[in-house]
Amino acid sequence: MDEQRADAEHEALVADVFSAACASRAVLEHVTGRWGVLALAALNDGVFRFNALRRRVQGVSEKMLAQTLQTLERDGFVHRDARPTIPPHVEYSLTPAGQEVARRLLALIEVLEAGVPEVMAAQARYDEAKGA
Amino acid sequence: MDEQRADAEHEALVADVFSAACASRAVLEHVTGRWGVLALAALNDGVFRFNALRRRVQGVSEKMLAQTLQTLERDGFVHRDARPTIPPHVEYSLTPAGQEVARRLLALIEVLEAGVPEVMAAQARYDEAKGA
DNA sequence: GGATGTACTAACTTTTAGAAAGTACCAACT
DNA sequence: AGTTGGTACTTTCTAAAAGTTAGTACATCC
Numbered sequence: 001m002d003e004q005r006a007d008a009e010h011e012a013l014v015a016d017v018f019s020a021a022c023a024s025r026a027v028l029e030h031v032t033g034r035w036g037v038l039a040l041a042a043l044n045d046g047v048f049r050f051n052a053l054r055r056r057v058q059g060v061s062e063k064m065l066a067q068t069l070q071t072l073e074r075d076g077f078v079h080r081d082a083r084p085t086i087p088p089h090v091e092y093s094l095t096p097a098g099q100e101v102a103r104r105l106l107a108l109i110e111v112l113e114a115g116v117p118e119v120m121a122a123q124a125r126y127d128e129a130k131g132a
Numbered sequence: 133m134d135e136q137r138a139d140a141e142h143e144a145l146v147a148d149v150f151s152a153a154c155a156s157r158a159v160l161e162h163v164t165g166r167w168g169v170l171a172l173a174a175l176n177d178g179v180f181r182f183n184a185l186r187r188r189v190q191g192v193s194e195k196m197l198a199q200t201l202q203t204l205e206r207d208g209f210v211h212r213d214a215r216p217t218i219p220p221h222v223e224y225s226l227t228p229a230g231q232e233v234a235r236r237l238l239a240l241i242e243v244l245e246a247g248v249p250e251v252m253a254a255q256a257r258y259d260e261a262k263g264a
Numbered sequence: 265g266g267a268t269g270t271a272c273t274a275a276c277t278t279t280t281a282g283a284a285a286g287t288a289c290c291a292a293c294t
Numbered sequence: 295a296g297t298t299g300g301t302a303c304t305t306t307c308t309a310a311a312a313g314t315t316a317g318t319a320c321a322t323c324c
Contacts, residue, residue, distance in 0.1 A: 015245035017170065020191030023252060024245045031244060032164040034312090038149065050271055059152030061313055066272060076254025086320050087270035097247055097254075104240040111232055112163060113147035113156045118229060120155060122208025166281085182302055193282055198303060218289050219301035 030075055035060050035068040037105055040077065040094070044102040047093045077101055162207055167192050167200040169237055172209065172226070176234040179225045209233055 015024040030036050038057045042048065048056065054065050069092060072078040077098035081091040094102055147156040162168050170189045174180065180188065186197050201224060204210040209230035213223040226234055 015248045017241055017245065018174065018188055018190055024241075024248050025191075027244050027248060027251050028169065028241065029166060031240070032166075032169050034161060034164075037160065037164050042150065051269085056150055058150055059157075062272070063274095063314085064312070067312095074255050074258040075251045076258075082271090085270095087322085088272080088320090090271065097250060100243055100247075101240070104236065104243060108163070108233070108236040108240065109149055109156075109160065111236060112159050113149065115229060115232075116147045116156050116159060119159050119207045122229075123206050126206040126208075183300085193284095194303070195283085195305090196281070199281095214302090217301095219291085220289085220303085222302065 027075060030071050031077070031101055031105070033068065035064050036072060037109075039065070039068050039072060040098060040102045041105055041109060043078065043092060043094045043098070044106060047091050050090055050092070053092060072098070159207060162203050163209070163233055163237070165200065167196050168204060169241075171197070171200050171204060172230060172234045173237055173241060175210065175224060175226045175230070176238060179223050182222055182224070185224060204230070 016022050017024050017028050019025065031040065035057065038060070039053065042053055042056045050065070050069075053069075054060060054062065057065065060068075069078055069080070073080050076095055079093045079095050079098075081093070083089040083091075148154050149156050149160050151157065163172065167189065170192070171185065174185060174188045182197070182201075185201075186192060186194065189197065192200075201210055201212070205212050208227055211225045211227050211230075213225070215221040215223075
């Protein structure tokens with residue numbers, strides 16, 4: 001029991017995503033969540049207002065975009081600049097930490113986009129093997 | 133309408149994750165899904181059997197691990213080697229495409245794990261500003 | 265003066281994830 | 295000889311997450 005506690009604490013310190021309780025697991029989920037990835041990737045192209053971002057990230061609902069941006073702002077990856085005007089004017093951008101993360105995400109997205117034809121071929125092969 | 137159709141087709145061809153209908157969006161979700169990331173990252177360390185992988189990726193249920201591995205196998209990122217013995221013996225490993233993806237994921241995970249203290253600080257600042 | 269646009273929030277519904285038990289089979293232990 | 299344990303899943307049921315819709319509080323355009 002003491003060993004388990006010690007292990008848990010140690011893993012928390014070294015930040016191991018494979019440990020369920022580690023804070024890095026939560027951060028990973030915010031960043032790689034369905035809309036988190038796309039929001040960060042979109043913001044890599046510059047400053048966006050709420051609805052502009054919503055048009056860019058096709059298919060996201062207002063609720064989920066607001067929620068995602070709040071989470072990423074809380075984690076320090078996104079900067080929210082709200083001007084107290086009417087109608088409201090809010091600008092979203094990446095913080096330096098957010099830029100670091102977005103760069104890695106874009107590297108991933110690029111290899112995935114390039115690999116789409118091979119993935120489609122692999123899927124066809126798999127489905128045929130299962131169906132037949 | 134013709135324009136929209138042309139746009140959709142064009143985006144499908146160039147593989148744009150921001151387009152909701154694009155196949156790359158689905159692949160991205162498989163790879164960056166809650167358990168997809170961790171499965172790929174774990175398999176980067178070598179060959180694993182089902183239950184060994186389950187112990188490595190702490191917190192995953194049997195159902196979700198099986199589902200995740202099936203999706204990744206279908207996409208051609210994971211190789212499944214089942215020996216028809218009793219009791220069953222199944223080995224999971226990364227394909228070359230899977231290794232490419234896993235490398236980018238690990239790069240991301242590394243910056244996130246390193247950034248955990250700053251994220252925690254940002255969260256504390258955010259919560260204090262909201263609470264006060 | 266009704267429609268539209270801004271950035272959300274709240275209530276409600278649908279989809280998905282997770283927890284627990286079941287399956288099929290054999291080996292070892294009792 | 296029967297119970298336990300291990301393998302790799304699948305199925306069922308429930309709890310949590312995501313998505314849809316409507317509403318807010320203005321201001322400007324037509």
